[in-house]
Amino acid sequence: MVATLAAGLMVGCGTDSSAEATKSGDAGKATETKSDLSGKITASGSTALLPLVKQAATEFQDQNKSVTIDVSGGGSGTGLKQVAEGSVTVGMSDVESGKDYADKGLVDHQVVVAPFVLVTNKDVNVTNLTKEQAGKIFTGEISNWKDVGGKDEKITIVGRPESSGSRKLVKALVLPADKDFAKDAIAQDSTGAVRQTVQQTAGSIGYIDAPYITPEINVLKFENVEYSKDNIFNGTYKLFAFEHMYTKGEPDKVTKAFLDYIMSDAFQSKTVEELKFIPVNKMKK
Known part of the structure; x- marks a missing residue:
């Protein structure tokens, strides 16, 4: 993805003019320039x-x-x-x-x-998913954590409704081209609600963007690559928009x-x- 971007100047911010000495030697008072934006x-x-x-x-x-x-x-x-x-x-x-x-x-x-991450409830002992594994989980083809190296526990999928850009992004980057999310996936109206549901639901998995990461949930590696800014810069971590x-x-x-x-x-x-x-x-x- 190519972004042609230029850093803009801060427009309309209030500033203080510097004080100048008068001819008589008295210090002039600083005046405030107010923004004309409304x-x-x-x-x-x-x-x-x-x-x-x-x-x-x-x-x-x-x-x-x-x-x-x-x-x-x-x-x-x-x-x-x-x-x-x-x-x-x-x-x-x-x-x-x-x-x-x-x-x-x-x-x-x-x-x-915005980086995105796959997250699980704290009771899930899986730390990494390949793209294929994650895709099969989200489509419902894999429904138990034991099938991806975890314990014998049912997987609960937590995601967003069809209007969500996060859902569209994960679908494009993780799911097979001709597949959609499992019909029994729990849909939440906000990223914060996805995080809270994953935190409270045993065996659950979801997707959130990085600013919503908290210690109360597990963040998975994706394709054996840990989420970090450096890994996005070097092209090894693929979940971002x-x-x-x-x-x-x-x-x-x-x-x-x-x-x-x-x-x-x-x-x-x-x-x-x-x-x-x-x-x-x-x-x-």
Whole structure:
């Protein structure tokens, strides 16, 4: 995947002018330059991207007091549908909009890279799955952990509904081309709910993005490769996606400033990494 990206400058942030001495020798007072940005931004979609966009919104509103940003989840499909309809300003998605939205005038803004991981309940003693094994588990062909080197225990699959970009990503990267998730898989409306269900359900397996990892669940190796940023950079860990923020047409002034803020060096190098995402400019072209 090729991402042509440029780090934007932080737009509209309040700054202090430097104090200058007057001719009489008295120190001039510093004056504050206020942001001239105002307006409202609404964003919906990917729950994987949700914590990052919420954090960006908080920081951006702190610096631009006349801007209001409302961020909600609902899944990538919801975000794409709502931005195409014009009911939200930004649609957040784990996957590209695709042919269904080709004529809707959507403009793609790739903002970060989100790693995904396969996770199990703490009672599962399997530490690695091959792509073939994981695919057979998620399709229901393998239904007991003993068939992949674990103990004799029924496998419970926990995932997301069909509108989820995370589900589409895992389906594309893990499942055989002509297969779908098992019909008895538990579908949860958010990534956080998947994590909680896996944590509470013996023998369960699910998929979440890396910012949702907690010590209460096991993170599996995939194809004998442990999840790490270095393993994504060197191409050995394959479960990741470029995260998209779509606008309907070119963004207006305030939305562009918000997107530029997310793409700024300061936000990408600090907040993005703190939240366990990967800055897009660190991916190999």
